[in-house]
Amino acid sequence: MSKAHNLNRLSYFAAVVETGSFTNAAERLSVTKAVVSSQVSQLEQELQATLLVRNTRKVSTTEVGKIFYEHCASILNEAEEAFSALSQLTENPIGTLRVTAPNDYGKAIVTPLVAAFRRNYPDCQVELYLGDNHSDLMAGNLDLAIRVGWLRDSGLLARKLGVFKQLLVGPADKFALLSHIKHPNDLVGIDFIANTAISDPLQWQFKTTGNKRISVKLKSNLSINSAPAIKEAVKNGAGLAILPDYLVQKDLIEGKLIQVLPDWQLPEGDISAVLPASKFRAGKVTAFIEMLRRAEKARIDS
Amino acid sequence: MSKAHNLNRLSYFAAVVETGSFTNAAERLSVTKAVVSSQVSQLEQELQATLLVRNTRKVSTTEVGKIFYEHCASILNEAEEAFSALSQLTENPIGTLRVTAPNDYGKAIVTPLVAAFRRNYPDCQVELYLGDNHSDLMAGNLDLAIRVGWLRDSGLLARKLGVFKQLLVGPADKFALLSHIKHPNDLVGIDFIANTAISDPLQWQFKTTGNKRISVKLKSNLSINSAPAIKEAVKNGAGLAILPDYLVQKDLIEGKLIQVLPDWQLPEGDISAVLPASKFRAGKVTAFIEMLRRAEKARIDS
DNA sequence: AATGATTGTAAGCTTTTAGCATACAGCTTG
DNA sequence: CAAGCTGTATGCTAAAAGCTTACAATCATT
Secondary structure, three states: OOOOOOOOHHHHHHHHHHHOOHHHHHHHHOOOHHHHHHHHHHHHHHHOOOOEEEEOOEEEEOHHHHHHHHHHHHHHHHHHHHHHHHHHHHHOOOEEEEEEEOHHHHHHHHHHHHHHHHHHOOOEEEEEEEOOOOOOHHHOOOOEEEEEEOOOOOOOOEEEEEEEOEEEEEEHHHHHHHOOOOOHHHHOOOOEEEEOOOOOOOEEEEEOOOOOEEEEEOOOOEEEOOHHHHHHHHHOOOOEEEEEHHHHHHHHHOOOEEEOOOOOEOOOEEEEEEOOOOOOOOHHHHHHHHHHHHHHHHHHHO | OOOOOOOOHHHHHHHHHHHOOHHHHHHHHOOOHHHHHHHHHHHHHHHOOOOEEEEOOEEEEOHHHHHHHHHHHHHHHHHHHHHHHHHHHHHOOOEEEEEEEOHHHHHHHHHHHHHHHHHHOOOEEEEEEEOOOOOOHHHOOOOEEEEEEOOOOOOOOEEEEEEEOEEEEEEHHHHHHHOOOOOHHHHOOOOEEEEOOOOOOOEEEEEOOOOOEEEEEOOOOEEEOOHHHHHHHHHOOOOEEEEEHHHHHHHHHOOOEEEOOOOOEOOOEEEEEEOOOOOOOOHHHHHHHHHHHHHHHHHHHO
16 A cells, blocks of 8 residues: 655645745755755655756756646645634634533623623633532533532642632621621521531631631521522521622622621632643633633622 | 644544544554554644544544644645646646657658647647757757667667668669669669768668678769758669668658669668656656657558 | 856765554443 | 453654765856
8 A cells, every 4th residue: 555645745845946946945944955855856756757857056847846836835825724723713712612610609600701701702602501519520521610619629620710708698677786796706696597508507717807716606597508598598587697709799789688797707718610631721711711710800809 | 933834644633533533543544543643642732722532432523623624634635636636647748848859850750740749648739859960958958859870879868769771772763774783782883872961971781681791882973961852862863872761661652762672781770769867757758759669660560 | 267156966874753562541341 | 340442651663854964067257
């Protein structure tokens, strides 16, 4: 079976035709003229045809050489297009982006972001999977998983995109009563709704700006495993609760909830992007992560 | 400065896309699957993009891979066209054939052959140079020189195409007188026209079928340096002459001339094609030489 | 006419790449 | 659970690419 054609030789031949000499072709291609001479000779050997007539101080193309050159020019032009098309796709990504995010964070932050992403990159499609079960990146169906909280497996390739604060909130119509709570110890006896979707939902560590820490064990007569549901319960006067800022930020601004103990900070959590193992990042993934990072920075700055 | 793209990798990638697996691609390309794997990986490295998703027992092409593949398929198709176009030109030659031939032989044999060549190969043009001065093949302006006679320089790349005989001829209207000439020695006293275009035009060696040789020094009262002119003079009764068979064949058939001493042979001469030094023979040259060879064979056989 | 400069090629060598054989990880199938 | 298959990694060998040097041939200059 005949050996495959060596397409790399085409560029040596084309350079000679275009520059008019082996010497100039060598200069253009940054190789020695012996290489150009040899490569073209081998091409002629492979074709069993003379492509170039080597006259004194002048190289001219034979008739068959001219025909072959037209093909070469076309091939090399399209090859250049092919390679640059790929680098173009970094700026103008294409394809379907498949993202998973936790329910709460997804609804509050990712869903509006996806709409903006589609506006920015009309050649992309998005498939957004919301859920609190950790989707398996290994299955290869996903481009990106957004993790909120604390990563259990530090071996994953995670990229931190932002942080979220946790706020102690209560219903707005109990402002008078809640104004008297000035210290975490004042929470004793106050109704508290525990979020059983997280581990150890009653043990909390408060911190002031002076780095004073108080660890408080709260008591709860009501526990729910859904943060949005807890938020609704708080609004209905069922008690206080600790919820992530991205979930309650809007209700605080609208006066439906009020923050209790605003001078005391609770532990922050990470917002991370977890990516499947891959050597290269598709433009669509890079673009989306960058938008999410910017959105998180804007949210924190407001 | 960035290195030139390696176009040979395109065929490995395309084969994987088209066959659906690295293993099948390796089989198609007659290499090991490790080679295909490595070549595609290097292509992805060069592009900084993932072209293929390696799933279990199944390879799929990414969105950018699909775009890149379309380019590859086009490039590889045109490369195949380019290489086969060149082999096609061996059967259907193109271009301008530049031939030189001696005046006499050119007019008698080459001119009608050129017309037939043009009919056979309409994509070819011909430039025919007739003359008895040896044109310089070294100048690169000629594809082929036809030499008739004896080559002076055996170092030239010559290809023998045929031979010509030399015939002693006389005017047809002197048949009765010429019939009495049975031996070369009988030529003494007979008017002979010397051809001063050749060296030593009076010294001739005759040979019979029994390999009996006689060397005769003829005398001449008329000498002309043009074989066609000598032929005319012979027809007009100016004497006998020794002329190449390709020049008198027609007149002999038409009864205008008669051959004298037909049982005695004179030295034959070669008809050769002299080619400029070149590794490969253009289709047009090969085709013309073959036609000339066939024409010479037909001439001898008639 | 002689000499210097330039171009393209040949030859020998070094560096780089292609390709093979082997082994292994991971997954599917029986 | 074992066998089989696929794709990748690694080390090695062979082949190719490319460099350096030298030379032949031609042209331009003196």
